[in-house]
Amino acid sequence: MLGSVVSLLAVMLTGFFLFRILPGDPVRTMTQGRAVTVEQLAELRRQFGLDKPLPQQFLDYCLGLLRFDLGTSFQYRAPVAELIAERLWPTVLLVGTGTVIAAMLGLWLGTRAAWRRGSVTDRLSTGVALTLWSVPTFWLGLILIVVFAGGLGGVLPHLFPTGGMASPGVTGFLPGVLDVAHHMVLPVTTMVAVVYAQYLLIMRSSLLDEMGGDYLVTARAKGLRDALVLRRHAVPNALLPTVTLIFLNLGGVVAGAILVEAVFSWPGLGMLFYEALRVPDLPLVQGLFIFFSASVIFMNLLADLVYPLLDPRVRT
Amino acid sequence: MLLRQVPSRRRTPRRLTAVAAIAALVLAAPPAAAGADTAGGSGSTLTVAASQPVDSLSPFLAQRAISTNIHRLIYDFLTNYDAETNEPIPALAESWEASDDQLTWTYTIRDGLEWSDGEPLTADDVAWTFTTMMEDEAAATANGNFVANFEQVTAPDEHTVVIELREPQATMLALDVPILPRHVWEDVDDYAEFNNDDLPIVGSGPFVLTEHRPNQSITLEANENYWRGAPGFERLVFTYYNDQDAMVEALRSGEVSFVPDLTPAQADSLEGNDAVTVNAADGKRFNGFTINPGARTADGDEFGDGHPALQDRVVRQAIMRAIDKDALVETVHGGYAEAAEGYIPARYSDYYWAPEDGDRLDFDPDAANEMLDEAGYERGDDGVRVSPDGDPLTFRMFVHNDRPAFVQTGQFMEEWLADIGIEVEGNYVDPNQITDRLNNGEYDLIFTSWNVNPDPDFVLGIHTCDALPEQPGTMRSDSFFCDERYDELYDQQIQEYDPARRAEIVREMQQILYDEAVVNVLTYPDMLEAYRSDQIADIQVQPEPGGNIWNQDGYWSWWSATPVEAAGGDGGGVPVTAIVGIAAAVLVLGGGIGFLVLRRRSATAEDRE
Numbered sequence: 001m002l003g004s005v006v007s008l009l010a011v012m013l014t015g016f017f018l019f020r021i022l023p024g025d026p027v028r029t030m031t032q033g034r035a036v037t038v039e040q041l042a043e044l045r046r047q048f049g050l051d052k053p054l055p056q057q058f059l060d061y062c063l064g065l066l067r068f069d070l071g072t073s074f075q076y077r078a079p080v081a082e083l084i085a086e087r088l089w090p091t092v093l094l095v096g097t098g099t100v101i102a103a104m105l106g107l108w109l110g111t112r113a114a115w116r117r118g119s120v121t122d123r124l125s126t127g128v129a130l131t132l133w134s135v136p137t138f139w140l141g142l143i144l145i146v147v148f149a150g151g152l153g154g155v156l157p158h159l160f161p162t163g164g165m166a167s168p169g170v171t172g173f174l175p176g177v178l179d180v181a182h183h184m185v186l187p188v189t190t191m192v193a194v195v196y197a198q199y200l201l202i203m204r205s206s207l208l209d210e211m212g213g214d215y216l217v218t219a220r221a222k223g224l225r226d227a228l229v230l231r232r233h234a235v236p237n238a239l240l241p242t243v244t245l246i247f248l249n250l251g252g253v254v255a256g257a258i259l260v261e262a263v264f265s266w267p268g269l270g271m272l273f274y275e276a277l278r279v280p281d282l283p284l285v286q287g288l289f290i291f292f293s294a295s296v297i298f299m300n301l302l303a304d305l306v307y308p309l310l311d312p313r314v315r316t
Numbered sequence: 317m318l319l320r321q322v323p324s325r326r327r328t329p330r331r332l333t334a335v336a337a338i339a340a341l342v343l344a345a346p347p348a349a350a351g352a353d354t355a356g357g358s359g360s361t362l363t364v365a366a367s368q369p370v371d372s373l374s375p376f377l378a379q380r381a382i383s384t385n386i387h388r389l390i391y392d393f394l395t396n397y398d399a400e401t402n403e404p405i406p407a408l409a410e411s412w413e414a415s416d417d418q419l420t421w422t423y424t425i426r427d428g429l430e431w432s433d434g435e436p437l438t439a440d441d442v443a444w445t446f447t448t449m450m451e452d453e454a455a456a457t458a459n460g461n462f463v464a465n466f467e468q469v470t471a472p473d474e475h476t477v478v479i480e481l482r483e484p485q486a487t488m489l490a491l492d493v494p495i496l497p498r499h500v501w502e503d504v505d506d507y508a509e510f511n512n513d514d515l516p517i518v519g520s521g522p523f524v525l526t527e528h529r530p531n532q533s534i535t536l537e538a539n540e541n542y543w544r545g546a547p548g549f550e551r552l553v554f555t556y557y558n559d560q561d562a563m564v565e566a567l568r569s570g571e572v573s574f575v576p577d578l579t580p581a582q583a584d585s586l587e588g589n590d591a592v593t594v595n596a597a598d599g600k601r602f603n604g605f606t607i608n609p610g611a612r613t614a615d616g617d618e619f620g621d622g623h624p625a626l627q628d629r630v631v632r633q634a635i636m637r638a639i640d641k642d643a644l645v646e647t648v649h650g651g652y653a654e655a656a657e658g659y660i661p662a663r664y665s666d667y668y669w670a671p672e673d674g675d676r677l678d679f680d681p682d683a684a685n686e687m688l689d690e691a692g693y694e695r696g697d698d699g700v701r702v703s704p705d706g707d708p709l710t711f712r713m714f715v716h717n718d719r720p721a722f723v724q725t726g727q728f729m730e731e732w733l734a735d736i737g738i739e740v741e742g743n744y745v746d747p748n749q750i751t752d753r754l755n756n757g758e759y760d761l762i763f764t765s766w767n768v769n770p771d772p773d774f775v776l777g778i779h780t781c782d783a784l785p786e787q788p789g790t791m792r793s794d795s796f797f798c799d800e801r802y803d804e805l806y807d808q809q810i811q812e813y814d815p816a817r818r819a820e821i822v823r824e825m826q827q828i829l830y831d832e833a834v835v836n837v838l839t840y841p842d843m844l845e846a847y848r849s850d851q852i853a854d855i856q857v858q859p860e861p862g863g864n865i866w867n868q869d870g871y872w873s874w875w876s877a878t879p880v881e882a883a884g885g886d887g888g889g890v891p892v893t894a895i896v897g898i899a900a901a902v903l904v905l906g907g908g909i910g911f912l913v914l915r916r917r918s919a920t921a922e923d924r925e
Contacts, residue, residue, distance in 0.1 A: 024748025025755065025790055030371065030379050033767050035774035037461045038792065043453050047508050076530070077372045077511055086530070142561055150565035162566035168533040168553050169361070265558045267531045275369060280748065 004301045011293040015286045016061050022280045026050070026074050029279045048074050061286070070290070071283030075275070080287035083272065090165050091268035094184060094260070095253045098191035103246050105192065106199020113200065114207035114238075115230055126200065133197035141190045141263035148186060160186050163265030187264040191257055195249075202245055207238040240311055244303060251299030252292075359550035360879040362852065364866075365563045365572045366554040369531055373512040375494040376448075376455040381867060382554075384458075384492075389536060389552070389871050390519035391494035394423055394442065394477075397869040399876070400860040402770045404489035408442065408520075409477070418484040418813060423477045431497045432539060433518045439471035444498040446479070454508035459493045484811045486818065490771050495520065522547050522875045531556050548854075548878035564846075567592065573851045576866035578844035579720065580650030591850045596652055597843040597857065597864035598663040603721065603765045604656065604837035605713075605729075606795040607632050611757025614784040620757020623711055625703040630691045632833035635761075636677040637684035638736045639729060641838055648724045649841055656837040658826035660772055663840070663862070666815065667772050669823040671830055684736045693737070701737035710739040711760035714753050717744040722763050725838065729761075755790050764794055770869055772822055773810060779835055780806050797834045843867075853880045 027044045045051045049060065064071055070080035109129070113122040132140075146152060149162040161167070161183050170179045210216070211234065219229045258270035265271075269288065276284040368382040375387050396407040409423035429437035446469040448455045449462075456463065463469075467480040479488070500518045504510045516537075517525045522544070523536035534554040538547045555572055557563040564582050567575045568589065578586070578594075586592050608622030609632075625631050641655035654662055658669035671677070693701040693709060701709045711733075715726035723744055730740045740761070745753075753759045768775050777783060781798035785791030805825045812818040829835045843864045847855065856876035857863035865873040 022748065023746065023752040025751055028751050028755075028790065029748065032379075033381075034379055034458075035461050035769075035777075036792075037464055039453075039464070040457060040460045041790075041792070043457050043460070047454070047457065075369060075371050077377060077509075142559070145562050145565050149571075150568045158569040158571075162569060162571055163557050163559070163562050164532055164555060166529075166532065168527065168529070168535050168555065169551075262558045263562060265556055265562060267529075267556070271531065271558060278748075 001301065004297045007297050008294055011297075012062075012065055012290055015289045015293075016058055019280060019282055019285045019289070020054070022277070022285075024280050026279050026281065030074060065290075070287035073276070073284040074281045075279050075284070076281075080283050083284065084269065084287060084291055087267060087269045087272045090266060091261070091270065092253060093180075094187055094266055094268060095191070095257050096250075097184065098188045098195070098257065098260075099246070099249055099253055101188065102192045102196040103199050103242075103249075106196040107203050107242060109196075110200040110203025110242075111207060111230070111235060111238075114204040114211065115234075117208060117211075126204065129197035129200045132193045133195075135194060137190060137194050137257070137259040138263055140193060141187070141260060144186050144190055145263070163263075165267055183264075187260050187266055190263070191260050198245065199242060202242050203238065206241045207234060210234050210238045213237075236310075240307070243306065243310060247299050247303035247306070248296075251296035253295070360548075361551040361553055362549040362574070362874065362877055362879070363553045363555055363572045364874075365557050365566060365575045366534070367557055367560075367563070367577075370528070370534070373517065373525070373528065374507070374510055375458065375496060375512075376507050377457050377511070379458055385867060386525065386534065386536075386554075387494045388521070388868075389523045389874060390517055390521045390525050391496070392429075392437075392520045393494060394491055395489050396871075397490075397770060397858070399856050399858050399868075399870065399872040402859050402869065408437070408495060412489070414488070414813075419481045421479045421481070421488050423479070425475045425477060426543065427475065429520065429543060430541065431499075431518050431520055432516065432524045433497075433500075435497065435499055435518075436474075437495075437497070437520050438474040439477045440474065441498045442477045442495050443469045443471035444502070445493065445496045448501075448507075449493070452507055454506065457508070462487070462491050462493050484813070486810055486813060487771055487773065522871055523552055544875075547875045549874075552874050567846060567848065570848060570851070572848075574845065574847040574865065576843075576845045578846060580652045580844065583652060583844040583846070584650065586846050591848055592846050593849040594844065594846045595857065595865055597845070598862045599653065599661055599840040599842050600663060600769075600864070600867075601765055601767050601841060601843075602656055602659065602661055602837040603725070603763075603839050603841060604835070605761050605763045606797075606835050607635065607833065608757060608760050608762070609796055609832075609834045611788070611796045612784065612798075613788065614781070614786055619788045620759075622757060623707065623709075623760045624705065625693070625707055625709055626711070626760060628691065628703075629832060630687055631693070631709070632836075633677055634684040634687045634736060635733060635738065636833050636836055637680050637687070638732045638738070639838065640679040640732065642679070644725055644728065644839055648721050648728070649839060652842040652844055653839045654842075656839050658823070659775070659829050659835065659837055660822070660826060661768055661840040663859075664768065664770065664772070666819045667822045667826075669826040671827070675827075675831065677830070677833065681732070681735050688736060695737050699734075699737060700739045708739070709737065710741065712741050712743060713761040713763075714750050714759050715742060715744045715763045716747045716750055718747060719765075721841065722765075726763070754794070755785070756788055757796065766794070767867075776806055776809070776822065776825060779829065795835050797829070797832070799828055799832065802828045849880075851880055853878045 026048060027041055027050065030044065031041065042051070049057060052060070061071070068081070070084075072078065073080055073083055076083055106129075109125050113125050116122050145162055147156065148159045151158050165183050166176070166179050170176055216229060216233055219233045224232075258274055260266065261268045261270040262274065272284070273288045275281070276288065366382055368380055370378075370383050370386070371380045372378045372383060373386070375391065378384055378387060392408050394407060394409045395404045397403065398405045406426075408425055408429065410426045412421060412423045414421050423442070425439045425442065431437050446463055446466065449460060450456070450466055450469070465482050465485050467482050469480075470478050472478060497518050497520075513528070515526055515528065519525070522539050522542045524539050525534065526537050527533070527535035533556065536552040538550050538552075540546045555566075557566060560577070560579070560582070563572070563575050564578070564586065566572045567586070570591070583594050583596065586594050607626050608620065610618060610622055610627050611620035612618045645651065645653045645655050657671065660667045660669065662668050688701060692704045696702050696708060703709065713726060713729065716722045726742050726744065730742050733740045750762060754762055766775050778792060778794040779797040780793075780803050782803070783791060783793035784796065784798060785793070802825055805821050805828075809818050809821040809825070812821060843866070845865050847865070854877065855865060856872040857865055858868045858870065858872050
């Protein structure tokens with residue numbers, strides 16, 4: 001608990017200096033290619049607070065944090081907290097859905113693979129998962145777009161939208177939900193395909209570790225059905241490493257799957273971060289950095305709290 | 317036995333379900349998806365792919381091209397640029413007159429103009445807009461450069477605006493300042509904080525902005541009462557795509573009607589598509605590089621670490637003679653470019669300049685070698701030349717790594733310069749690093765590219781001594797170029813009202829840039845864009861012919877575009893494909909899970925035996 005607070009403080013302090021090292025001049029980037037006078041540049045610098053000396057900027061930043069004020073974005077001219085709140089739910093929706101499906105799929109296939117180790121099913125599903133795991137997200141996303149959205153240049157019908165989260169002009173609740181669901185199919189598929197392998201492999205190997213356990217022999221000797229041995233005895237014990245992974249990944253959920261968001265033009269936090277880095281939009285970058293770190297720290301804390309509930313051995 | 321058969325019998329139909337679902341996914345969508353998707357709501361919709369985030373919808377603050385383009389559509393300006401010739405033409409001002417000393421400009425404002433909320437638009441709004449920019453620093457953030465030289469702006473009556481200047485200013489018919497409604501804006505407390513987010517935005521242009529979902533879409537509705545006539549499409553939607561290839565796929569599928577900024581490869585891949593028209597417009601932009609002539613401040617203090625040999629004009633000219641611009645056009649740009657001559661792209665024929673035969677620095681490695689030999693740059697044992705002062709000619713080159721054309725050009729240059737005994741270390745880096753390197757004078761060769769406006773004043777101004785930095789670190793200049801004669805000509809051209817004489821001065825300035833070889837242009841790349849000719853029947857390019865659609869000076873393309881009548885915009889809320897697609901996905905998912913559950917059940921049954 002204390003550790004979490006300390007890490008968060010460290011993040012807040014480093015967040016400021018870390019991004020000041022970034023090359024580039026936000027004022028010059030924002031006015032790229034425009035006919036601006038020296039006065040205009042000075043005015044922008046003043047509006048961005050970049051005319052003050054660095055210690056003063058740091059002080060303002062710290063005072064702002066105390067008031068939960070993350071500053072104002074250079075390139076959107078809106079409060080950083082507001083921007084994060086705006087982009088949070090698209091990311092949670094996309095990456096959350098993806099992570100849940102990937103975890104469920106991975107756990108389930110992993111269990112099967114371990115239970116029938118060496119069988120055709122095992123080799124096939126592990127092989128497929130590993131292949132997909134090594135595919136670049138960007139590439140897979142584009143292939144799905146070309147095939148299912150672009151229709152291979154007219155060979156196939158246009159089934160799914162190429163990008164974005166919603167079509168402009170769609171009104172009403174049900175049409176709205178359907179529209180977003182329609183936009184989600186390809187990005188979620190891409191995400192799941194690429195990441196489910198890690199759940200599969202961890203579940204498979206930790207279950208294999210348990211398979212030799214004496215308690216399983218005992219369970220079988222009691223006359224339990226095979227399925228019950230698996231479900232009641234083997235899986236619960238093998239679940240721990242996987243739970244750690246899920247929590248770690250849930251912490252990363254808010255950071256988004258930047259590549260998926262980029263290919264599918266998903267208006268989430270990952271894209272926001274990427275765009276902010278290009279300027280560099282310092283308040284926005286700092287705010288997102290703190291926010292991402294805080295989520296990971298929080299999820300780790302949560303994982304520590306959940307362990308004892310899952311595994312009595314940790315309680316002592 | 318019975319146990320084994322029961323599950324397998326039940327398994328088959330589930331498998332069939334899954335197969336059927338996949339079949340549905342592939343086959344069931346109506347082939348007429350194109351066009352249907354673009355029509356959200358009723359009426360004709362023109363969908364344009366966009367990628368740059370809007371920085372602000374306030375014309376006082378907006379810097380980015382996407383924002384200023386949108387302001388062109390929702391606000392009117394004093395003057396506009398002719399669609400075909402780019403000449404200034406009347407807009408809000410139906411006529412104008414300059415005093416003999418060119419210091420007092422009187423504009424007559426059109427009669428019967430209205431804001432989109434029904435209030436009258438008068439000379440008072442115009443005077444208020446300019447005066448606010450002159451008095452309030454925040455209001456001058458974006459366009460203060462236009463009013464920096466204004467003494468006073470008044471509106472003696474509702475049809476007359478009088479602008480008094482301190483010095484003559486050649487850009488008085490090119491004031492790219494959106495005129496704002498005083499009755500909406502004068503109550504704003506702080507213009508630095510106000511983003512003009514109250515929708516619909518009260519404007520006076522051919523469109524009204526009605527919806528903005530940041531980084532998702534921007535929706536504009538046609539202004540039916542626009543004085544020049546209503547736009548052809550009833551709605552204009554900018555939809556965001558972060559990935560250029562995805563954008564092209566969206567054009568193929570008909571989700572968007574127009575895509576800007578294509579790469580040569582993308583343009584080629586779209587050429588064969590019957591439903592798509594590719595427009596290769598003459599470029600407004602030049603690509604090139606500058607050579608560090610020795611960085612210094614406005615006061616003459618030297619800084620940075622540029623190679624001393626580059627202060628010798630012979631070396632700079634020899635570098636230019638080692639570069640094959642025609643090869644760059646063919647290989648790097650796939651033929652979609654023009655080899656550069658002067659600083660200003662060929663598109664602007666008035667200002668365009670090409671060197672005379674005797675002065676040309678054309679591709680000729682032998683001549684370049686000869687020049688360097690004569691000037692005493694002997695080749696060392698490793699083939700790299702050494703300056704008379706003993707410095708090997710090893711230059712650091714900085715190239716934007718996010719522009720494929722730059723990267724390829726850089727690689728060619730490494731090879732070509734090696735042929736004349738110059739070693740180049742190519743650094744392919746982030747654009748922000750390029751800015752830092754330039755500002756600190758820590759480079760030898762550095763890439764650059766500028767979009768040139770119909771009025772060349774700005775791109776000429778970034779190479780004056782005036783643009784040098786007060787102190788190292790940040791500046792307006794793009795090259796540390798500073799030449800007395802050039803500066804004299806620069807001051808002359810800004811005050812010259814006779815277009816022909818001004819063009820002559822501008823051409824002379826380009827000659828200086830060319831001879832000094834500090835600022836070197838290589839190509840004028842075409843602007844490659846494409847639209848669905850089955851959705852857009854007709855669209856105006858600027859200038860005509862050979863012009864572009866995106867990023868025009870004016871609103872011509874989107875105002876003039878007319879829909880293809882037969883295109884069956886069904887106008888339904890959610891397109892049919894959406895429902896079919898989702899249904900198919902759900903079926904596949906459900907079928908898959910059901911199938912697996914059954915497999916598991918059967919497996920348990922087998923185990924039990």
